[in-house]
Amino acid sequence: MTSIPDNEAVSQPVPMARQARRVALIVAVAFFMQLLDSTIISTSLPQMGQSFGVPAVAMSIGITAYMLTMAVFVPLSAWLADRFGARNIFLVAIALFTVSSIACGFSQSLTEFVAARIVQGLGSALMTPVGRILVLRNAAKSDLLNATALITWPALFAPVVGPVLGGFITTYLSWHWNFFINVPLGLAGLLLVARFVPGDRDSEARPLDWLGFFLTSLGLAVMLYGLERLAHPDNGTLPTAGLIAAGIAIGWLAVRQLLRAPHPLLDLSAFKVLTFAVSTLSAGTIFRVAINATPFLLPLL
Template identity: 80%
Template structure:
């Protein structure tokens, strides 16, 4: 819904500021689609259907970058750049109808609380490790800070695994 409404706002934008703001919101909506889709699949598909269901939500993400530029160029040439965003309106409506039809609306009776220590240990460990690994490409910044970031990421990752194995949820 967020992506579809932001696409409408992109197509209707009259100024660069409006367009950029709408694209930011569209990016947020787009970033939510894959993880939310995966959660829905993992929660609602049986083990025997899991591989096929995962493939079903993965293929559009692989297919779109191939078809998108060609279709976008055609639309821009023969219609208007606005229609590159308006095309998402019927697609979003169909997607929303399919979700309403096929995804159960039930919620867990006893939702589990967020594991804040696990969340912070995992995210900090991954962030430090990835930043340290990225710094390897920039040796002029020095080896010591890079090594410290990688070691800190590994240590926090180990602490996260240790915590997550003991956490009740």
Template identity: 50%
Template sequence: MAGIELPGSDGVSARRQRNIALLVAGTFFMEILDGTILTTAAPQIGRAFRVASVDVGVAITAYLLTLAVLIPLSGWITARFGARRVFLTAIAVFTVASILCAASPSLLLLTLSRVLQGVGGAMMVPVGRLAVLRVTKKGDLIRAIALLTWPALAAPVIAPLAGGVITTYASWHWIFLINVPLGLIAFLAARVLVPGEEPLRPAALDWAGLWLSCSALGLLVLAASLLSAPVPDWPALLALASAGAALGGLAVRHLRRARHPLLDLDALRIETFRVAHAGGWMFRLTISAVPFLLPLLFQDAFGWSPVLAGSLVLALFAGNMAIKPVTTPLLRRFGFRRVLLSATTGAALSMALAALLTVETPVVVIVVLMVFSGVVRSVGFTGYNTIAFADVGHGQMTAANTLASTLQQLAAGFGIACGAIALRAGSALVGADALGALGAGSEAFRIAFLLLALLTVPAVVEAWRLSPGAGENIRPSRQG
């Protein structure tokens, strides 16, 4: 919105602008941390509820997919009720849901509580960002955005080890209870810092698009949970999957025809955007499954402690961050096509190599593999995120950004489900009780990682088919 002064930026001191940005960054950190911290704690939660560790994945999936579904809705709600009111409500919902998660006596209630927690998280992220933008002057935007970026980098790095430490020295309940004092502090700070505003009158909400999208995703998640069960209920699974696919088709048809759709799909007609969210979607799907499966492999199959498992997964995210300063020079030197082709091929290779891990594998070899996996993950994410908007016009940018955020969050959510399904498939191939005995599940994990490697191949093909000059208009110059 070049040339338009953001509402509310006048009359807010630089110190207050910074404090609001720090507040919102803190809530982002909670939201992102809760998306990944359960992976290391899954075995302990599974034992508490007397279910397999892999079944806990449904609670992670439900949270991530709730975030994805409600991202498009957050903008309309903010315009209708005001950023301050929605942000305060989101913090309260997230905090109360965290208490319910800790008090859950079963996996079903934990999953439902995670859905409620996802509702709060989905409102905190975009609404909090908007609150920052509205009080920040143009000259301070770079500093404010930098503050909002660090949680996305730090939270995934801290989550595996934090989950391992909490479950080892306390209990899995504290993963959620720790949000309570943080939520109370954030709520009180938001009441003082975030200025009020007059609500707007947005266009009528696309209720049909919202209902079709939510119903389709809900049915597909239920189908995925049945597919990952030890003995799937095939009639129910097929019925849910068919209904979900049918409603998904109707949702796409509606979104293409509606005057004010919940999601504008026009950006998918642009090659670079389509590749970033077609092959890129499969890349994100399989890459998101890896941090879910690794802690289960280290704990359930190898018998290692949660702290050791979390520390090893930490190496994956360390590789993710270590390569960040090099990604721009890589894009400058080799271009998007070759970088994405290398990243997707490297990701598939890292999954195939993970299938070779055994309890006898030296820890240093595992760390090297984790770092390599983190490197290709980071390079791929940076390449896809950058090229996605290379050819998107200024007038399409807002709608394309919302669509991109939704698709990326969907890939992360379904990635956990994909990992659970792949592990169950491996278990079925090597024996129904393979996951029940310590060390016996190594073969099941081997098959799961090989399946993920195969699922990454479409992303490799999409990158190979990308036009050689794709993204040249935004490719960093050699002098820059």
């Protein structure tokens, strides 16, 4: 009987642990729902504006409200996961997202739609980072690469299929179903998380860095709003430049607070690792800009 050399045995791929794969797939489904919703409405904004009795360009406030809410609450997500458990927060995030999707679909005015989108943005702000925390806590170090690959595919697939699916649904059904489509996905996600994802509440959660949260959220929101105004030159160049400058200044204060706080809201020490800092700030930024721009470019083709 021929024995396998040690070097060949070591080179054999190690199967991913069942629990890690299961959690990663469940999180991937939730991510797909969130990313699909972010892109599916891009081709139905004119019909939505007509339904609400407002110009199509006015519908951009729904997207802006969604993004600003995410910017405010994303920094808080990790602390909430530590304080109340990542599984519990993930369930709350999916529930908020699903209920607000129903509210978006039943909206009768732009005001109702924006209010629903704010709640949806809150659910999305908690869902994405907390989902990654769940994967990290349920995967062994040897499984992290494969688990990360499983939760990455929604970011590649949803922005491409979203505008096409949104156009099809809007043409043959109505724009309302672009939001109702989230309901079965959300209910399935709630059941799967409740059934297969273990609880992980940390009994010794660190105290909340309130000042860090305020400065980080405010800086991100002001900067994002300033960048959004760049698409509307009629709003005035000086106020837009002032918002961007204010966002940068507040962001500097936020970084200063995070570096000095005994229990910072966000631990920036990881950026001391050169490879992490370069990949996150350069390649990671380019990747996210390209992916998030896709749904807005496809309708122009």
